Amino acid sequence: MLITTLVFFFAFGLLLLLGRQVHRAMHGLALLLTNNYQSAAFLYALPLLPGVALHEISHAVMALILRVRVRSFTLVPQRKAGSITLGSVEVNRADIVRMTFIGLAPMLVGIVVLTMIGWYVFDIGRLTKTIVSGDFRQISNQVMLATQVGDAYLWFYLMFVVANAMLPSSSDTVTLPPVLLFLTCIFATIVFVVGFDWLRYVKTGVVSTMQWLSAVFILTSFINLLVLIPLWFLVQIFQKLTGRQIVY
Numbered sequence: 001m002l003i004t005t006l007v008f009f010f011a012f013g014l015l016l017l018l019g020r021q022v023h024r025a026m027h028g029l030a031l032l033l034t035n036n037y038q039s040a041a042f043l044y045a046l047p048l049l050p051g052v053a054l055h056e057i058s059h060a061v062m063a064l065i066l067r068v069r070v071r072s073f074t075l076v077p078q079r080k081a082g083s084i085t086l087g088s089v090e091v092n093r094a095d096i097v098r099m100t101f102i103g104l105a106p107m108l109v110g111i112v113v114l115t116m117i118g119w120y121v122f123d124i125g126r127l128t129k130t131i132v133s134g135d136f137r138q139i140s141n142q143v144m145l146a147t148q149v150g151d152a153y154l155w156f157y158l159m160f161v162v163a164n165a166m167l168p169s170s171s172d173t174v175t176l177p178p179v180l181l182f183l184t185c186i187f188a189t190i191v192f193v194v195g196f197d198w199l200r201y202v203k204t205g206v207v208s209t210m211q212w213l214s215a216v217f218i219l220t221s222f223i224n225l226l227v228l229i230p231l232w233f234l235v236q237i238f239q240k241l242t243g244r245q246i247v248y
Helices: 002-034 037-065 096-120 124-133 136-148 152-163 176-194 199-242
Strands: 070-074 078-080 083-085 088-091
Touching: 002 037, 002 199, 037 070, 037 078, 037 083, 037 088, 037 096, 037 152, 096 124, 096 152, 096 199, 124 136, 124 199, 136 152, 136 199, 152 199
Parallel strands: none
Antiparallel strands: 070 088, 078 083
């Protein structure tokens, strides 16, 4: 289980790292092409629009399910305090549990969508088995095989936009720390009262879930890398052509 946990956090960390670099490169290229912050924001947001729409709709639907009023909904990118929001949903304040679920809804929905594409399109089960084996060469081969699937690049695009729009913003996670603290206290109490024996009953499910998610995150990271490399070269080329330098 230790190896599975390490691989899971590595895969998730890699996804976060590459996703951040992709966003920076896309925004930088848009600025170089337009030389205008507002125009750059629209150009930057346009390729990600399906993912952004899924992100904001997830917020709104979760709020409605939890009976929290949605005050506004927009997919228009806006520049605020030096940063860009690609879309936004405003809801009435509620208790921290409901606000946490609303904030995390895009990530939960995004993971479900990525997993479904992985399952039904790319047979992610084979990649999961190679990850379990720990054979890096086989993992690479399985990832490369994904490019041979019919309409692979359309599915790659869908995974790309979902993965790079699903992560919660800082405002989405404001209520997360106290909820995590509360859950940690409950876990510690259960362990103190009954010990660790009960964990063996959930171990199999937890391990399988982490292996599946690791495979999904690794495949999505590969897609991000496919996009990031040409983006980086385009940024370098347009910096030389325009004589402008992007500072992140």
